[in-house]
Amino acid sequence: MKKKRLLPLLLAGTLLLTACGNGDSGSSEASVDNSGSAAVSGESGNGSGETSGAGEENGSGESFTITMMQELFTDQAPDTTNQWYQKMEEMTGVKMEVNFVPTLSYVDKITAFIASKSLPMVFTANGNVLRNNNLLMALDSDGFWALDDYIKDYPELYNFVGEQVWENSKVHGKIYGIPRLRILPRNGLIIRQDWLDALNLEMPETFDELYEVAKAFTENDPDGNGQNDTVGIVTAYQGVGNRGWNGFQTLATAFGAPNGWAYQDGTMVPDFGTQEYMTALKYIKKLYDDGYMNKDFAEINAQARYENFDKGTYGMVFGVIDDVNARNVNLPQVVEGAVATVVPALHEEGKEPRCNATAGYNGIIMFTKFGDEAIKTEEDLRKILSYYNTLATQEIQDMTLYGIEGVHYEVKDGKRELIMNESSNSAQLTVDMGDIGQILMSAAYMRKDSDTEIQTALYDTIEEREAYCVTDASIGLESETYDDVGSDLDAIMMDAAVKFVIGSIDEDGYWKEYDNWLKRGGEDVIKEFTAQYEEYKK
Structure with a gap:
């Protein structure tokens, strides 16, 4: 059988190219005219987290490192040593080691990494990636973790996505990733x-x-x-x-x-x-x-x-x-x-x-099972799913929406107001987070x-x-x-x-x-x- 996606899955990745009003403090999904990749590593925090995360689940009290890859839609990758990233690591017990790849070369980079068996633990798969024959052949060869037997063990994550969108995002009848949410009745x-x-x-x-x-x-x-x-x-x-x-x-x-x-x-x-x-x-x-x-x-x-x-x-x-x-x-x-x-x-x-309804998602966050950087064990997969379960909590969603008080927002008349960056027309939170919202997961919209x-x-x-x-x-x-x-x-x-x-x-x-x-x-x-x-x- 030809390993191609039919139109409905294509639409799932392309219907929602405009901003969704979802409070995603990452970028809009626009192309940038450059190539290559920028590897960025986050700095380790003290792992004392305010919210139970992957590090705490293992009882180690130390950060668990997750290697990630996602598209870069802006001209420059974010500085992952800033206060927002450090606070996220502290709250989740996870160190994010992210490879930001410019969108114009993203599919080619996925293809190259599949061939060299060097995909990171976690990566985003947009509509074009999901139609890539190399990825589909790797998927059919058990190259990625199917999540069907796991996701209901993580109720914050499961309910955050919703049963219908989990169903819609299946590939070959299985759940191979966490959907990047978009509005269903759009x-x-x-x-x-x-x-x-x-x-x-x-x-x-x-x-x-x-x-x-x-x-x-x-x-x-x-x-x-x-x-x-x-x-x-x-x-x-x-x-x-x-x-x-x-x-x-x-x-x-x-x-x-x-x-x-x-x-x-x-x-x-x-x-x-x-x-x-x-x-x-x-x-x-x-x-x-x-x-x-x-x-x-x-x-x-x-x-x-x-x-x-x-x-x-x-x-x-x-x-x-x-x-x-x-x-x-x-x-x-x-x-x-x-x-x-x-x-x-x-x-x-x-x-x-x-x-x-739309498909309710635009691409998925996938989990690699083969190669040197893959998720080798079910134990490590569960650590990562625990991390995403933590990301689905209101506390972390607020971090992606408002950031840190005094750094990214101020409270005026009982309401949180974002602090603007002095050298740009963007909020400081947008500058600090950059494009990371593509792989962290956010709601289709947030009040x-x-x-x-x-x-x-x-x-x-x-x-x-x-x-x-x-x-x-x-x-x-x-x-x-x-x-x-x-x-x-x-x-x-x-x-x-x-x-x-x-x-x-x-x-x-x-x-x-x-x-x-x-x-x-x-x-x-x-x-x-x-x-x-x-x-x-x-």
Whole structure:
């Protein structure tokens, strides 16, 4: 079998390239234009830790050293001799010896280290690494520790990640790493609250209410300038990687379709092959025909749809809901007094909401079993898992969010305020931590003392949506047929959806395109998915 990852696992590593508003004091996931690696070793503390960590578990009272490797997204690796690193070692009983590798050369470095059997104990595997054939062959040769028999012994860690994300992150049916968490119910609509207020409208929650708001935003002059220059909704429909947030899949899942794929009646079923998906297409077509969404939805890219919203022309935008923070930075610069917020999970009248969930993670933290620097024994593996269990505690999460009082934050009026670095526009905590957040593990989002009303509302909405998440059943599955002709198959159904919405084909024409998809390889993809699902997930 070809050792490649199918699209769903690819998406797990690429859907969330923008910042997640998760309080991760490491870097954003952006590329840097350099190569090579910078090896950095942390300094040893006294191991007297305030929180039970790996050193204490062994009863030695000494720091346990963990060799690590992760991507470097900034120009310079952090100085791991500073107070933050020393305090972390003191609290956990673990000395971090980290090799920071620039992101542009990271996959090549992984490949080289696999070949030379010199991977460190722990390393981050992003989406590209998880698709690397060398890594997958090493995995199939028992080169990495499977964690299935261990993780429930570490309740802080297990509960921190959550059962669904552990399940989503499996490779070949096993847990080979700790997921780097991202928001599960992330896809949705951002809306102009000031326009709702101006037109005396309630926040839409049902499809009928959403349509009426889109109509009012288009026809009732919400910006009050006396001109017919506003439109209800803007979105972009380019690329398979956009399906999760471009509105089509969000609406289809809310109407009852699978989130990507579902296992039903003994077979895997794609969302675009269901009547519920067609219902969503008809709804989108009505918005399109009536002029309540952008006519160029199939032509503009993801960046352009946000740029258009930020100009103040549109009342709603499909995207990822945590981008509401950026909208509230950009939009008021153009429209004074503009306020963006998040639309609740949509539903049909009388039915519960359904949210098309993301995979809930972006890459995993893996544990090496072969080579000179590997984790040789179960005892050492448990020490490392104990360390990550400690990282999941609130005390350590606060260290990644606020740092040390007097060094990284001050308490004012009962709230912690980050101290800024004098020579940069960044918080001192960000400067001290650097990119280490990629391998230390952090929550998908964390509430902070400095949260605005909008941020608080966002986190409230996320927590409300979690009860309505619908998981893509194909996450982590493989298909040789899709590896070979997947781009052609994707194009057939994406083009069919666009053609239906703009009126180039009718419903019969759409189902003819679906039949074409089946004949061109879709039937084999379904069979291969079904076999994989029944082997690894059923």
